[in-house]
Amino acid sequence: MLQIAYTCYTMDNTGAWNLEDKRQVGKMGGDRARKKEQTRRVLIDAAFQQLSAERSFASLSLREVTREAGIAPTSFYRHFQNMEALGLTLVDESGLTLRQLMRQARQRIESGGSAIRTSVETFMEFVSENENVFRLLLRERSGTSRDFRAAVAREIAFFSLELADYIDSVTQRGQEFSRVQADAMVILVFNAGAEALDMSKAQRKTLVEKTIRQLRMLDAGGAIYMKRSLNRGISGFANYRP
Amino acid sequence: MLQIAYTCYTMDNTGAWNLEDKRQVGKMGGDRARKKEQTRRVLIDAAFQQLSAERSFASLSLREVTREAGIAPTSFYRHFQNMEALGLTLVDESGLTLRQLMRQARQRIESGGSAIRTSVETFMEFVSENENVFRLLLRERSGTSRDFRAAVAREIAFFSLELADYIDSVTQRGQEFSRVQADAMVILVFNAGAEALDMSKAQRKTLVEKTIRQLRMLDAGGAIYMKRSLNRGISGFANYRP
DNA sequence: GGTTTAAGCGAACAGCTGTACTCTAATCTA
DNA sequence: TAGATTAGAGTACAGCTGTTCGCTTAAACC
Numbered sequence: 001m002l003q004i005a006y007t008c009y010t011m012d013n014t015g016a017w018n019l020e021d022k023r024q025v026g027k028m029g030g031d032r033a034r035k036k037e038q039t040r041r042v043l044i045d046a047a048f049q050q051l052s053a054e055r056s057f058a059s060l061s062l063r064e065v066t067r068e069a070g071i072a073p074t075s076f077y078r079h080f081q082n083m084e085a086l087g088l089t090l091v092d093e094s095g096l097t098l099r100q101l102m103r104q105a106r107q108r109i110e111s112g113g114s115a116i117r118t119s120v121e122t123f124m125e126f127v128s129e130n131e132n133v134f135r136l137l138l139r140e141r142s143g144t145s146r147d148f149r150a151a152v153a154r155e156i157a158f159f160s161l162e163l164a165d166y167i168d169s170v171t172q173r174g175q176e177f178s179r180v181q182a183d184a185m186v187i188l189v190f191n192a193g194a195e196a197l198d199m200s201k202a203q204r205k206t207l208v209e210k211t212i213r214q215l216r217m218l219d220a221g222g223a224i225y226m227k228r229s230l231n232r233g234i235s236g237f238a239n240y241r242p
Numbered sequence: 243m244l245q246i247a248y249t250c251y252t253m254d255n256t257g258a259w260n261l262e263d264k265r266q267v268g269k270m271g272g273d274r275a276r277k278k279e280q281t282r283r284v285l286i287d288a289a290f291q292q293l294s295a296e297r298s299f300a301s302l303s304l305r306e307v308t309r310e311a312g313i314a315p316t317s318f319y320r321h322f323q324n325m326e327a328l329g330l331t332l333v334d335e336s337g338l339t340l341r342q343l344m345r346q347a348r349q350r351i352e353s354g355g356s357a358i359r360t361s362v363e364t365f366m367e368f369v370s371e372n373e374n375v376f377r378l379l380l381r382e383r384s385g386t387s388r389d390f391r392a393a394v395a396r397e398i399a400f401f402s403l404e405l406a407d408y409i410d411s412v413t414q415r416g417q418e419f420s421r422v423q424a425d426a427m428v429i430l431v432f433n434a435g436a437e438a439l440d441m442s443k444a445q446r447k448t449l450v451e452k453t454i455r456q457l458r459m460l461d462a463g464g465a466i467y468m469k470r471s472l473n474r475g476i477s478g479f480a481n482y483r484p
Numbered sequence: 485g486g487t488t489t490a491a492g493c494g495a496a497c498a499g500c501t502g503t504a505c506t507c508t509a510a511t512c513t514a
Numbered sequence: 515t516a517g518a519t520t521a522g523a524g525t526a527c528a529g530c531t532g533t534t535c536g537c538t539t540a541a542a543c544c
Binding site: 053054055056058059135138139141142143144145146149150153180181183184187188191194195198210213214216217218219220221222223224225 | 387460467
Binding site for chain 4: 485486487488489490491492493494495496497498499500501502503504505506507508509510511512513514
């Protein structure tokens, strides 16, 4: 940890530099700090800007980002330790967007929509309106950085946990069971989002219906499975013996 | 299409160069052709070799691959048009490995195992034994090349179609319905494989059990859903109204 | 008002990249 | 066997990369 005069530089878990005034000055946010925060934003936005179907974060170079941001390459280091640090910040912000979306979906459900349909449709709207944000999460989930993978996994876990709570509050089948079911649903919805990216609007509509059917199966199956009636004749192929 | 004297160069859908003797010589595989095929293999193997948790195909350079293969960088072009062409070949080979695995699983099931458990366990074995092959499919599924994405999607579709056929042959619920169900199952299994990559052996075991539970839910739910008994009291939260 | 602090810039560097071109040596064909 | 064909190597080049260092300039502090 660097310590110079009055100020102390630390790094948060995204590897971004944070200025912490040791004397806990109440006002904070002087001209300098404000401007720094501003160009930091410019860098983040520039990175998001360059993401696309053909461009992954891993394929972005530091120089490209600074070029887009209108900043000298060397100035990058005043804001992030390296590209990985910037990437983790992007993932964090994407996760935030995702959670806001969840809240929005919950509101829609509470004001009287079908839980499954509303969730799927809201999610697909998110994907359509934030393709590159979603692509980032999707790609870094299986990317080359363990930290990235963990960060995305954490965001998805948040997502899933909230759904599990909701399911459990309605079905009362127990937290652990609801987690397993919610996890499956989240994976299916995420995957549908991924597939949607390469689809036309019409195709996406079909995909939504298919995903809804899949979630309904899980929902119905959860009820059955919980009642342990699997071996009492309402089963599919699981117990089939050739 | 280049046409020189007796030979004719074409490209297959992976963008690899193919030598086609126009006179359909029966013997084929002269000394030259055999050696060429050989170094082509060396290149493919070198690429697979370099894939790892920290190294994606996209991050591989042409020079790295040729260095690993012990070949001059410029000689690469005798075998592939560019790196993308090599990548598509890798995806194709990976898909082949995957399909062989499927056949293996079907055999195990037919010789008297639980369909779901056997499938999941066989798949996880494949992932454990071919981590980098699986990683390739996983990453390129959401990669920056549309051709790659399409190629992986095709492989997964194969996989899913075979499962759907199996399900339908047992449950007789109709092809279309079985497809939707099989798709969901394949996605869940694939996702479990992805999660397993960052897990210890013990954790993987728990994951297998969780995945099996999820597939059983889908199986049971499929039966229920098909009987349209959703609104007759055996439902979960789907029709819940706050 | 003088001094400290730090954001941002420009030059420079070593190292890597893909690929065009030319040449060699081995194989194939007639 | 003479001539055509081609896999592979070597050289070369322009273009890009991340990062170091020293400098300027403006804000923050005493």
